[in-house]
Amino acid sequence: MWVQRPRWLRGLANPVFARLYMAQTINLVGESLTWLGLALLAFELAGEKSGTILAGALTLRVLAFVVLAPIAGAIADQIDRKRLMITTHLIRMGIVCLLPFISQPWHIYAIVFSLNVFYAFFTPTYKATIPLVTTADECPKAIALSSATYQLLGVLGPGLAGGIAAWVGTRQVFFLDAMTFLVAAVLIATLPGHLRAADYGAVDKRKNTKAVETVIRNVRMGTSCLFTDPPIRYALMLQLIAAIAGAQILVNTVGYVQGTLELGKLEYGWVMAAFGIGATFTSISLGNAKKRRSPILLTSIGGILVTLTLMTANLVGFNILLLLWAMAGMGDTLVNVPTQTLIASRVAKEAQGRVYGAQFAWSHFWWALAYPLAGWLAIYSPNYHFLYSSFIGAVIFMVVYLCLKPQHLTQLQTGLWHEHEHIHDEYHVHDHSTGHHSHLHFHEAMQPGLSHSASS
Numbered sequence: 001m002w003v004q005r006p007r008w009l010r011g012l013a014n015p016v017f018a019r020l021y022m023a024q025t026i027n028l029v030g031e032s033l034t035w036l037g038l039a040l041l042a043f044e045l046a047g048e049k050s051g052t053i054l055a056g057a058l059t060l061r062v063l064a065f066v067v068l069a070p071i072a073g074a075i076a077d078q079i080d081r082k083r084l085m086i087t088t089h090l091i092r093m094g095i096v097c098l099l100p101f102i103s104q105p106w107h108i109y110a111i112v113f114s115l116n117v118f119y120a121f122f123t124p125t126y127k128a129t130i131p132l133v134t135t136a137d138e139c140p141k142a143i144a145l146s147s148a149t150y151q152l153l154g155v156l157g158p159g160l161a162g163g164i165a166a167w168v169g170t171r172q173v174f175f176l177d178a179m180t181f182l183v184a185a186v187l188i189a190t191l192p193g194h195l196r197a198a199d200y201g202a203v204d205k206r207k208n209t210k211a212v213e214t215v216i217r218n219v220r221m222g223t224s225c226l227f228t229d230p231p232i233r234y235a236l237m238l239q240l241i242a243a244i245a246g247a248q249i250l251v252n253t254v255g256y257v258q259g260t261l262e263l264g265k266l267e268y269g270w271v272m273a274a275f276g277i278g279a280t281f282t283s284i285s286l287g288n289a290k291k292r293r294s295p296i297l298l299t300s301i302g303g304i305l306v307t308l309t310l311m312t313a314n315l316v317g318f319n320i321l322l323l324l325w326a327m328a329g330m331g332d333t334l335v336n337v338p339t340q341t342l343i344a345s346r347v348a349k350e351a352q353g354r355v356y357g358a359q360f361a362w363s364h365f366w367w368a369l370a371y372p373l374a375g376w377l378a379i380y381s382p383n384y385h386f387l388y389s390s391f392i393g394a395v396i397f398m399v400v401y402l403c404l405k406p407q408h409l410t411q412l413q414t415g416l417w418h419e420h421e422h423i424h425d426e427y428h429v430h431d432h433s434t435g436h437h438s439h440l441h442f443h444e445a446m447q448p449g450l451s452h453s454a455s456s
Contacts (some may be wrong), residue, residue: 030180144287222354247370277331302334
């Protein structure tokens with residue numbers, strides 16, 4: 001008897017997305033193996049100072065994302081995305097195979113930075129490919145499923161990786177890790193045809209031989225779209241609030257559980273699992289919803305929820321902390337998943353790679369600010385770091401709310417950001433170094449003609 005898929009799994013009925021999703025899932029398993037193996041390796045090399053090594057490695061990871069993700073997104077709009085994703089997987093497979101042979105802490109820094117250079121190229125390319133291979137109805141469900149899988153493997157991945165490492169050994173786990181990247185690359189290679197934006201109705205007719213100038217222009221356009229489109233700009237600012245709360249949770253939960261509450265590693269694991277479970281449940285709920293809710297409303301609720309959950313966290317015991325962290329995970333997802341959906345619904349396919357790349361970089365730049373803040377609050381206010389972080393998030397939310405007026409954003413005309421080539425003629429009096437350049441224009445979908453709300 002045929003059983004209908006749940007709504008949040010219906011995106012898998014699309015065979016192209018199903019293979020792309022499976023490749024991403026295997027990639028995430030490999031990421032879990034990488035980071036758990038690195039933690040064990042850092043302890044093996046530095047003992048109690050391993051935390052310093054991991055903190056430095058995490059900083060390098062974020063810096064790689066911030067600097068390279070917008071460039072990766074711009075490149076993804078120009079070439080075959082399938083080839084780009086395969087290449088990044090194979091290179092990461094080779095880099096991971098070097099990890100069993102390192103003997104100095106600086107080796108970890110060099111390899112982690114190299115790994116995340118190519119991870120920064122893969123992730124925005126993958127995100128931009130989802131709306132390329134799915135229909136308008138499938139796309140929100142596909143994005144939600146991908147987010148739910150990311151959160152679920154964030155909960156289950158470390159435990160799975162720990163069991164594997166205990167069985168095969170710390171250094172040997174990296175060879176198994178490399179195999180996950182190979183399998184993911186093979187899956188992507190089986191996708192039909194090419195995955196160029198131009199092949200999906202997004203033809204770029206420009207012939208610019210200056211590749212560096214093209215990339216710089218595309219990066220600028222992706223960032224311009226993020227900050228020019230009012231709904232996307234609002235969602236991006238709420239991601240700053242989510243990053244401040246998330247950094248507090250990742251950096252200071254272990255000290256609060258094992259220090260203040262005087263509990264053990266098992267209880268710490270349960271608290272972090274609660275955060276991941278809350279995020280996973282919310283991602284599934286968004287994908288399973290029969291009626292699409294306003295992304296502006298969802299991100300607003302998420303920003304408020306993730307801020308309020310930290311307000312009393314310094315005063316509660318273990319059981320209440322489990323509930324608060326589950327709610328924080330829900331708030332985090334309510335901010336991040338609708339942001340991806342907004343980009344998919346308001347940016348034309350030929351521009352989505354550079355916009356996703358810019359969003360990936362800016363959201364990680366927020367984390368680059370949030371991690372030092374979390375560490376500073378832990379040092380100078382160890383008894384109230386969660387509370388003060390909540391106050392900071394609340395102030396930012398009020399400023400964003402008053403300046404960007406989200407109550408009016410749901411009334412904006414729907415449409416798509418498109419890129420248009422702008423040709424100079426004899427009536428153009430301003431000077432440019434080339435004979436043509438491009439502008440981004442917003443085409444309103446409901447009007448009979450094309451109305452421009454332009455950003456260059």
